[in-house]
Amino acid sequence: MAMRDDTMHEIRWHGRGGQGAVTAAKILADAAFGSGWRGVTSAPSFGAERRGAPVTASTRLAAEEIRVLSQVTEPDVVVVLDESLLDVGKATAGIKPGGVIIVNTTRPAAELGLAGDFRVVAADVTGAALEAGVVVAGTPLVNTAILGSVAAATGLVTIESVAAAIEHVFSAKLAEKNVAAARLAFECTSR
Amino acid sequence: MRDRSHDISMSRPAAGEAGRTGDWRNARPVMVAERCLAVRQGTVTCQICWVYCPDACIAQGVGPVIDLEHCKGCGICAEMCPASAIQMRPESVHGVCAVEEGER
Amino acid sequence: MSHAKTRVMTGNEAAAHAARLARVQVVAAYPITPQSPVVETLSEWVESGELPAEFVTVESEHSALTVCITASTVGARTFTATSANGLAYMTEQVWWAAGARLPIVMGIANRAMAAPWSVLNDQQDSMSVRDAGWVQLYCRNNQEILDTLVQAYRIAESLYVPVMVCYDGFLLSHTMMPVELPDPDTVDAFLPPYHPLTVVDPDDPRNIGPVTLADPRPDAEGVARNGYMEFRALHHRALLGALETIERVDAEYGAATGRTWGGLLWEHRLDDADVVLIAAGSLGTQLTVAADELRDEGMNVGVLGIRSYRPFPAVAARDALDGRSLALVFDKALSYGHEGPICSDIRSALQSRTGAPVVYGAICGLGGRDVSPADLADATRRAVADRAAGIVDREPDWINLHLEEDAR
DSSP: OOOOOSSOEEEEEEEETTSOHHHHHHHHHHHHHHTTOSEEEEEEOSSOOOTTSEEEEEEEEESSOOOOOSOOOSOSEEEESOTTHHHHSOTTTTOOTTEEEEEEOSSOGGGGOOOSSEEEEEEOHHHHHHHHTOEETTEEOOTTHHHHHHHHHHOSSOHHHHHHHHHHHSOHHHHHHHHHHHHHHHHTSOO | OOOOTTSSOEEOOOTTTTSOGGGGOSEEEEEOGGGOHHHHHTSSOOOHHHHHOTTOOEEOSSSOEEOTTTOOOOOHHHHHOTTOOEEEEESSOOOOOOOOSOOO | OOGGGEEEEOHHHHHHHHHHHTTOSEEEOOOOTTTHHHHHHHHHHHHHTSSOSEEEOOSSHHHHHHHHHHHHHTTOOEEEEEOHHHHHHTHHHHHHHHHTTOOOEEEEEEOOOSSSOOOSOOSHHHHTTGGGSOEEEEOSSHHHHHHHHHHHHHHHHHHTOOEEEEEETTTTTTOBEEEEOOOHHHHHHHSOOOOOSOOOBTTBOOEESOOOOSSOEEOTTSOEEOOHHHHHHHHHHHHHHHHHHHHHHHHHHHHHHSOOOOTTEEEESOTTOSEEEEEETHHHHHHHHHHHHHHHTTOOEEEEEESEEESOOHHHHHHHHTTOSEEEEEESSOOTTSOOHHHHHHHHHHTTOTTOOEEEEEEOOGGGOOOOHHHHHHHHHHHHHHHHTTOOSOOOEETTOOOGGGOO
């Protein structure tokens, strides 16, 4: 797959405060840099963050330095950490024609009711997180696992660079589980 | 390198920082030696007037010595002296205008 | 390859790394969004021993700068950072730091002033203290934040003036991008230890910043001392001298690290440009994208970026704009009742010059209002049309303003 080209790739993340969407966006930026993208930026949606409230974050990748700092309004890739956000979060707003939306769900893509000129990729990311033991206080955390799905569905970053970026953020023991979760999600996400 | 000692406003602390302020005074402190605790005990003790003088015009001693070149006459030393050994005396003594003669 | 030293980090992290590399000895700061991660990071490094410095916790920004003032007076290299209302709260000491000629370096994560309350970006905060006698440098990206903060100590300590390094809140402070961390030895060679102008020594006490009368006079020791106005003239000369120092320090930093940032001003496709877009900070970065887009449409558009806002490089700006048709100045701040501050400065630099371009102003991005390169390109097309129509005096164009009564 053609990984690097002249265009800028814009990724928008949808999560809920506390789910780690902002951290996921940061790790993806690091992974992208490790995958050879010279231009990467990653930013939270600007303003106050509250636990449980819908939040967004964005990541941009390009071969050259990125000079666009305004909000992502027409993403190539949308990543949805929590299926409930499909209804409230305007997740499909502005997706570029030919883009892709990646949804953490146990339902098949066709049943998500998402229609448009974009590809819908469904993956049970929570299942991967549970299987790998990425659970905090009884709640599976999907923000690292879903990076495997992003690598699989977009080809923008390699799973190895995702693993390396996760290792930059976590201690060795925690990194092992989180990398395992990402690898599991990578395997069970359609290309 | 250029001498930069004049780039900022600073000085060494010294008597007369604000000029010869003794002429601002309308009352002067006068030490009554026989009441001063230091004089009575014959040693450098008390010195409360030296502590409190806001313009550092009093030197420690038996008894303390007041610098009338710079003392502005604020009277704090007289207020603070536990033995009432410092009295503030007017710089000028005014009388009642006595008109010996003349038309009203 | 420099990959080992390049990391993806936020602007706030880049600022903290710069303070660490500059080997600051005293940090005093009070947290405020969007600056907080700078001081959080520095306090962690002080706690872990990675940064051998004193971290002084304070109850307000006024005290934060006061601690830096006292520490700098006794010879320490100091750092603080703030935003918006925090900067406003320390304003009295902002003036003191400058008048006492202390080479304090302060990061400003630019944020809108309340009321109404906002934590989002514009540049009103630092521009509101432009007259206090600090050098003010504005950054385009996170690498420039790190590099400029290191440079700021060289500038400050060679001229004895404090320096504010300003970077857009959230747009840079919270946005991650690749940043190369210079080797500590390289920074040490570039930045020698601080030699203070005054050292407070109990054996040789000084009055610093005492009551200073209007006229020069001999002090109690008989030494001739300047009056207030002489000190202010010297301070002004120091700021004007910074025009040369900022350029030289940037060039020397380039020799040491391979990176320069244009000194006072930077440009993008300016050579043959008829229309020049002007801004400070990350807005300038976005203007380069707009200019590229307009170039593709056949318009001769270039960008002139303001890196040094104080001192204002009036002569360099005049030379850069000579013979152009239109200068369009984008301000993320406003002098209420007048116009954008950079716009005013550009006008005064060009005043009564033949061959100078027509100057239009534009106000954008106040309180975090999003501005995209497309918005900037649209504003440029409008300005070019107005210029073609022969309009010389034009009200500032408020970009993305949605007042109902103004609906076109």
